[in-house]
Every structure is written in C-alpha cells, then in structure tokens.
Amino acid sequence: MSNTVKLKAFAKVNLSLNITGRDEARGMHVLDSVMMSVDLFDTVTVAERDDERINVKFIGADSVSAQNNTAYKAAKAVQDIIGCNGFDITVEKRIPIGAGLGGPSADGAAVLRALDVLYKLPSRGVDMRAVALSVGSDVPFMLTGGLARVQGLGEELFFIENKLKLFMVGLPAAPVSTAAAYKKFDELHTDCKLCPTDTDELCNLLLDGDSKAIERLGNALYEPAVSLSPEIAKNAELLRSYGGTVNLTGSGGMTIGYFTDIQRFYECYTALKDEGARVFAPAPTGVLHERV
Secondary structure, three states: OOOEEEEEEEEEEEEEEEEEEEEOOOOEEEEEEEEEEEEEEEEEEEEEOOOOOEEEEEEOOOOOOOOOOHHHHHHHHHHHHHOOOOEEEEEEOOOOOOOOOOHHHHHHHHHHHHHHHHHOHHHHOOOHHHHHHHHOOOHHHHHHOOEEEEEEOOOEEEEOOOOOOOEEEEEOOOOOOHHHHHHHHHHHOOOOOEOOOOHHHHHHHHHHOOHHHHHHOEEOOHHHHHHHOOHHHHHHHHHHHOOOEEEEOOOOOOEEEEEOOHHHHHHHHHHHHHHOOEEEOEOOOOEEEEEO
C-alpha cells in the first residue's frame, strides 16, 4: 500500500464576517461567519518518511517558513499524539497568500486529511476537530468544507445546504496581514464588536435559494483592511460598477463581486480580466484526496 497521499486543498470565501466580541483569555476575536469553499486549490502531497523528520517544501511561495506554517503544525500535532514517523510535505501554491482565501488553513486541513487516510486517526484516539482547531481557527471548517456557519473561535460549525447559484469575480489587492487587520479593528472599535450582517437571515435565504441572500453579505474587517490596502476600495467600486454585490473575504485583500445573473457575471469578468480578475465557483468540499 502506498504511503503517499496527494490532495486538493480548496480555498474559502466569507459571505459574512461578524465580530461579536473578544475572548480575552486566549486573546482572540469571537466570530459569527458564513464560509463557503470555492474551486481554487493548493495541491498538497504528503509522503511518509523512514525517520521522524518533518520536511515542508512550498512551490510558488518562497516567503513561507519551512516550519512556521500550518502544514508543519498539523503534521507535528498528529506525530506528537500517535508517535508516527515523519513526512515529506510538498505544497504547490495556487491560493494567493494574504488574500483572505484561507490558503494556510486549507494546507493544514489537507495534511490532517492525508494523515487520517494513512493512519485512521480517530481509531487511534485523535479528535480531528480539536487538532484542527489547534492548528488554526479556520482549519475545522476547511477540513470538511462546503458551506457552514462558523461561530466562536472556529469550533462551532453548522453545515448548511446552499440552494443559490452564485457566480464570483475576485479582484486582488496588496496582501493584508490578518493580525494587522484585527489590530486595526480594535483601534477602530474599542468594544471589539461589529455585526454588519444578519447571519440568521443570510443562512435562511441561502437555504431557500433566494437571490436576496447576496444583499445580506458583509464583513466587519472591511474598513480596517481598506486602511491597510487602499486598493481594496478601488476594486470594490469597480466590481459594483459592473453589477456585482461586493464583499471582502477574510481580512483581504481579495474583494469578491457576487452575481446570481450569469450574463452580468460574464460581462464583469470580461471587462476586468486585464485588471487581474479571477473567477470562482462554489466547491462542495474542503479537501479531496487520492493515493499515489
């Protein structure tokens, strides 16, 4: 049996991102967000070694540390629990760094899924969701993917069926540090709260396939992200000028224009493709794997 697993690790977008408070004990913001997997992915290959070393190599992302990354953290967390050998991990990056599309979380989730394929982790006493959460707050969602309401520090997941056809055009801006965006948010909102969307209503509209859902999109990090990367505001206006309903994903800098009309979607992309526009479609899962 092969001890190598190759996976597609899918990106995500935030249809909503409300900040409902701060967990002072852990120094993290408490969220109420709707996340959706999209069809942009990194390719992650995990191969078991004969020794205990964990090596991570990135292709297309030279600036990422060989150890200070979610792929390494995920492998090390599992190794510490079950005492397995090490791994050679290769991550071919397609999800842009600092775009708010969850690339690092996707990579960590893919490594966890690969090790589950190799070792049947729950049967060896590994709580997959707990380990995922220890790697990063978005990793539990990315491990399953699809569409979900994500609350708390990422530990509360409520998966829902999306019955609305969505077409997306994204415009990239300069990368935004998540830590810097939250720091700026705290400077702007001393009560650590901002809820620009009604998440209950958004979820109900998505379940009903109601096109009014895109009118309920919102992101509490939009203002701090724009202050760090002003190009985000320019991109938002461009997307709106072609009929898109605009929302920032994560802390930026990818701004997404959402469409329910495929003709308007096509016209927007055609007009903006020379500006670096990218197209996205919903993906049904967070990780797909195959043995090599």
